Amino acid sequence: MIEANSNIAAQQAFSQSMLSQLKGKDALQPQELQGLPSSDSGESFGNMIGNLVKEVDDKGKVASAETNKLLLGETDNIHQSMIAMQESGLAFTMLVEVRNKLVQSYQELMRMPV
């Protein structure tokens, strides 16, 4: 259980650092993208990814809170904590999958012969 908790904490730390990186990028984006046509929804891609990271982070926090409640004896529903942990793990895997795809696209672009 403690191991799982530390795992969640590591996930949180990772998603938080990703979040802060994305936030830093957001500040730069308007100047960089001035020449490009803006998207129809008015929501930048960075924002979209930022929201995803935030949701995944929230799931991690929920799992952490549930596990803490269980360990402190405030509740005796093991399944709630386990389900929350699994959900947070899956959400994190999805985030990593999205990140992998992004990096892959970037590398694909970099390999393009000029």
Add this chain to the structure above:
Amino acid sequence: MNILPGLESTSSALAAEKVRLDIIGQNIANAHTTRGLDGKPYARQMVSFESKLMEVGVKEDGSKIMTIGVQVKSIESDKTIGALVYNPTHPDADEKGYVRLPNVNLTHEMVDMIAASRSYEANLQVVRTAKQMAQQALRIGK
């Protein structure tokens, strides 16, 4: 974002089955209690479930997403009368030497316990399958 769908009702069912097992444990523990809290032989407790409407999220248009979960409606005593056994040395024997035993039938309790345990297992299988589905979907890219 709902990665594992349908787990709210499953989670409520798991909690309810836990209460059921709790009560079965109580019945088995008191299978030979001839003096309950009210001075009479222990009466077997029965759990009954009822559906409950649960809010699991909000749609984009602001309407709520509801699902039907389960909760324990009541815990009631079984009114059947237990066996009358002749045992004049028993401290709770009446003046004729008969003792009223609790109406707990260990065989029934074991069957109920199997039912509760299997039901818990079935709900856990739902959790497992939901997780597997999500994992399989995440493996599309590999």
